Amino acid sequence: MTNALVLPVLIPLLTAIVLTFFRNSFILQRTLSFLATASSAGIGVYLLLRIQSEGILRLDFGGWEPPYGILFVGDSFALLLVTAAATVTSIILLYAFSTIGEAFEKMYVYPFMLFLLAGVNGSFLTGDVFNLFVCFEVMLLASYALLILGGRKVQLVEAFTYITINVLASWFFLLAIAYLYGATGTLNMAQLAERVAENGQGPVLTVISLIFLLVFSLKAGLLLYFWLPGSYSAPPAAIAALFGALLTKVGIYALIRMFTLVFHHSPEITQSIIGIMAALTLIGGSIGALSSSNIQQIIAYNVVIAVGFILVGLAAGNEVALQGSIYYVLHDMVAKAMLFLAGGLMISLTGKAKIGELSGLIRNYPTLGWLFFIVMLSLTGIPPFSGFIGKVLLGEGLIEAETYVLLTLAFLSSLFVLYSLLRIFLNCFMGEAIIGSEEQVVLKKRTLLPIVMLGVLTLAIGIGADAIAPFVNDAASTLVNPQTYIEAVLDKEALLKK
Amino acid sequence: MKINDVILRTVTKIVVFIILTFGVELFISGHNDPGGGFSGGLVLASALLLLYMTYDIETVHKGIPFDFKKIAGLGVFLAVASSAVPMLFSNQFLNQAKGEFALPVFGATELSMVLLFEAGVALTVVGVVVTILLTISEDVS
Numbered sequence: 001m002t003n004a005l006v007l008p009v010l011i012p013l014l015t016a017i018v019l020t021f022f023r024n025s026f027i028l029q030r031t032l033s034f035l036a037t038a039s040s041a042g043i044g045v046y047l048l049l050r051i052q053s054e055g056i057l058r059l060d061f062g063g064w065e066p067p068y069g070i071l072f073v074g075d076s077f078a079l080l081l082v083t084a085a086a087t088v089t090s091i092i093l094l095y096a097f098s099t100i101g102e103a104f105e106k107m108y109v110y111p112f113m114l115f116l117l118a119g120v121n122g123s124f125l126t127g128d129v130f131n132l133f134v135c136f137e138v139m140l141l142a143s144y145a146l147l148i149l150g151g152r153k154v155q156l157v158e159a160f161t162y163i164t165i166n167v168l169a170s171w172f173f174l175l176a177i178a179y180l181y182g183a184t185g186t187l188n189m190a191q192l193a194e195r196v197a198e199n200g201q202g203p204v205l206t207v208i209s210l211i212f213l214l215v216f217s218l219k220a221g222l223l224l225y226f227w228l229p230g231s232y233s234a235p236p237a238a239i240a241a242l243f244g245a246l247l248t249k250v251g252i253y254a255l256i257r258m259f260t261l262v263f264h265h266s267p268e269i270t271q272s273i274i275g276i277m278a279a280l281t282l283i284g285g286s287i288g289a290l291s292s293s294n295i296q297q298i299i300a301y302n303v304v305i306a307v308g309f310i311l312v313g314l315a316a317g318n319e320v321a322l323q324g325s326i327y328y329v330l331h332d333m334v335a336k337a338m339l340f341l342a343g344g345l346m347i348s349l350t351g352k353a354k355i356g357e358l359s360g361l362i363r364n365y366p367t368l369g370w371l372f373f374i375v376m377l378s379l380t381g382i383p384p385f386s387g388f389i390g391k392v393l394l395g396e397g398l399i400e401a402e403t404y405v406l407l408t409l410a411f412l413s414s415l416f417v418l419y420s421l422l423r424i425f426l427n428c429f430m431g432e433a434i435i436g437s438e439e440q441v442v443l444k445k446r447t448l449l450p451i452v453m454l455g456v457l458t459l460a461i462g463i464g465a466d467a468i469a470p471f472v473n474d475a476a477s478t479l480v481n482p483q484t485y486i487e488a489v490l491d492k493e494a495l496l497k498k
Numbered sequence: 499m500k501i502n503d504v505i506l507r508t509v510t511k512i513v514v515f516i517i518l519t520f521g522v523e524l525f526i527s528g529h530n531d532p533g534g535g536f537s538g539g540l541v542l543a544s545a546l547l548l549l550y551m552t553y554d555i556e557t558v559h560k561g562i563p564f565d566f567k568k569i570a571g572l573g574v575f576l577a578v579a580s581s582a583v584p585m586l587f588s589n590q591f592l593n594q595a596k597g598e599f600a601l602p603v604f605g606a607t608e609l610s611m612v613l614l615f616e617a618g619v620a621l622t623v624v625g626v627v628v629t630i631l632l633t634i635s636e637d638v639s
Contacts, residue, residue, distance in 0.1 A: 006591045014578055020571045062592040 004047055005059040005072045008040040008082045008121040009135075016114035026105050030097050033110040037090035037117060044083030047074055048471055056478070056488035058127065066127070066489050067188040073127035073489055076475035077326060080468075081124045081253055084333045087457070088245045089117045095341050095450035096238035099348065104236070107149055113242060115142035123250045127489060129180065129187040132254065133173055136219070140166050143247060146239045147231060158234040165227045169218040176211040183208060190489035193262045193482050201265035209263035209270055216258070220251025222311055223277040225304045229288060232303060233296030237344020240296070244303050245337040249329055252307060256314050256325065260479040267317060275315030275406055281308030282409045286416035293355045295428075298420050299343045302379065305413050306332045312410050313394050321397020323476040328390030330468075331378070331461060335387065338375045338454035339421075342368060345451070346428060349441050355424060360433030364440045369429040371451050376421040378458045381414055386461035503552070510552040517545040528616050535616035539623025546628055555632065566632070570625025577618030580611065 015036035022028050051057060057074040060066060093113065100109055119139025126132050144166075148159045181187055183204055184195045196205060214224075221228045232243050255274070263270055285304030292298050310332065313325030345368060346361065347353045362369035378385035381392075391414065398407040461468065478484050525538030549558050584593035596610035 003585045003588075003591055006585075010578070010582060010591070014575075014582070017571060017575045017578060021568065060590055062594060063590045 002047075002050075002057045002059050002074070004043055005057055005074045005125060006061075007043045008086060009072075009118050009125065011036050011040050011043075012114040012121070013118040016111040016118065019111045019114070020108060023106060023108065026102070029105065029110045030093075033114055034090055034093050034097075036114060037086050037093060040117070040121065041083055041086035041090060044079055044086055048076065048079045048083060051076055051079060052470065052474065056485060058489055067186055067191040070126075070128045070131050071188075071489070072125040073189070073485070074125060075478045075485060075488075076471050077253075077256075077479060078124045080326065080330060080471055080475055081249065081333075082121050084330050085120050085124070085246055085249070086117065088333050088337045088454075089113065089242065091450045091453050091457075092238055092241050092245070092337055092341070094453070095241070095447065098444060098447045099345075100236060100238055104149055109146070109149060109239075112142045112145050112149070113239075115139075116146065116242065116246070120246050120250055124253055127189050129177055129189060129192065133170070133177060136173070136250070136254075137170065139247070139250060140170070143243065146242070147235055149239070150236065152234075155234045158231040161227050162231040165218060169215050172211060172218075173215045176208060176215060179208045179211065188489070189257070189261060190486045194486050194490065196262055196265065197482075201263060205263070206266055206269055209259070210273070212258055212263070213255070213270065213273065216251045216255045217277060218251075219248070220255060220311075221248050221281075221304055221307045222251070222255070222274075223281050223284070225281065225284070225307070228304060229292075229297050229300035232300040233294070237341055237348065240344060241337045241340035244300070244340045245333045248303060248307050249333060252310055252329060255311065256322070256479065259314060260317075260322070261482045261485060264317075264482065271315055271317055274311060275403065278308045278311040278315055279406055279409050281305075281311070282413040286413050286420075289416060289420035295343050295347060295353050295355065295424055298355075298424060299339055302339065302417060302420065303336060305417055306336065306379075309394070309410055309413060312406050313397060315406060316394075316397045316401035316403055317480075318397050318401050319476050319480045320393055320400055322479050323472055324390050324392070324394030324397050326390075326472050326475050327393060327465070328387070330472075331386035331390050331458065334454055334457050334461065335375055335378045335385075338371070338451055338458065339379065341451050341454070342372045342375060343424075345443075345447065346372075349443060350435070355427045358428035358434075359431040360429070361435075362429040363433040364435050364437070365443050367448055368443065368451070369425075371448075371455050372421075372425060372429065374455050375458070376418065376425060378462070379421065380418040384459065384462045386458040386465075388462060389465040506552055510548055514545050514548060517541060517548065521545065525616060525620050526613075529610060529612040535619030536623055538616075539620035540627065542620065543624045543627035546624070547631060550631070550635075555635070566625045566628040568625075570622050570629060573618045573621025573623070573625055575618070576621065577615050580614035580618060583611075 015032050019029050019032060047057065051074060059072045060069050061071060062069060064070070093110070096109065096113070116139055119135050119142060122135030122138060123132055126135055144159065144163055147162060148155050177187065180192070184192055186192055186195060218224045232240055235243070259270055259274065281304060285301050285308055288301035289298050289305060292301065310325050310328050313321040313328070346358070349365065350358055350361070352358055374385065378387045381387040394410065395407060398410065521538050521541035524533035524541055525535060528534030528538065581592045584595070585591055594611045596608060599607055599609050601607050
């Protein structure tokens, strides 16, 4: 029993609820929401350290033991993501404080961001498929509200697509859960894994697993990403950064969790379909990123490429590749948030979003320019930044799995990432300055600070890769040995009682 | 032409109390029998809906001067906070305590912490349903 396991969900949730009563006290809203996210991150680190000494933690809600009750399970993978999500959210909040504006603050933007974080953390921590659905919904409802906040026409148009797609996906999710319950008689992830392993993953279960694949692909933007570039470029930078950093990662997490824990018995079907989808995602994302001349669109397509890249590791399925994927997810949360904030800042400073309309910004805003350069290097995978170690490990894993097509595509996509961002950098930051030093909008230090913090973080993950290596290795070894997870949740005493 | 709604108004005055009583009954029986905060809350909200339909919004607001958004917020807070209370007594999150109490009128009554949680759910449902209905009705004019 570890009540601390529920805190990364409970703290943001409770804070958000309390803040709805203090609609007009902005100072209180800002302070409490930042404290809530920062303390969630702190608890994430604390739990991560405890897992290394005590093994996988679990919390049975209300004392109902698994498989009867609903529970939270904390393994290294989940807690790494919780920590990263909470850290990135608190930095994005700092950016929102100085840019989002009073109209948004009045319309509960901080409570919504906290609800989103609560849903995201809940999805990472839960050990029950239905609870996963519920946490997904908490996250999605908050994201619907955040997407339309502000009510500009483009937001409403994109929100319509986004909500329709997600409601449909949620319906499929429910359907898949019902099928799964009908086929196995349980929704506890550990017991599911055990039963599927005992009875074999027959055709019925494989079909069910493919419905899950469909659902999570829609949420993660794996191949079914057609809704993503539009809806991620509609809201203000702070909210777009939150979406880009967190939302797709939850889908990715669910995919990795389900297909390493429960449905890993017919890799020739599921794993190869995931591989094909990841390959197509890489190709489609690259084409999108190159073909657009809108900065926000290019950035959004970069999210798509990253999704494909991470899930290539799941398709390979060996321990090294999964280590690479985990490193890359962590890196991508930080780097994508940074990219969205830097891109959003360019647009809000100049009022222009097309590549051709901007030039020579580095003379006006040198720090922002070099920060953009850093995030570009980081996303491409240049050492010493955080993208490097993930890419190297993923490459090793793919070679080990002898999937050379995926290997080629994955690393070609890095070149396309570089090219698409270099295009922004060369066109917008280099060249002749078109904004005079008198007429340029003043860039406040506190607006720039969050981006600097993210830059430091990506450098720190890159240089300190050794320090987080034990956690990542533990996470990946739990993923490839599902038995560890199952035994931690269903201990022998509970099984005997059954 | 003004619609003659004497019958509706007269019936409503009585029926609202029946609905409210039934809502409370559903709510209280919740944790042992069918019912609970969600269904109880829906029934309570339907009584309010009947009032809104029979009389106009202003009249009802004079009688029930609450901001229903706040009520929904209070409900969620009650539900989440009451789930978190057991953690202070080093029990699991969502753990429920109960006990027998000798109350003056009801005699020996079993009271359970679930009631607080369910009360939160009921308040949330009432608050959200009424807010949704009022928002929709505002749009027409």
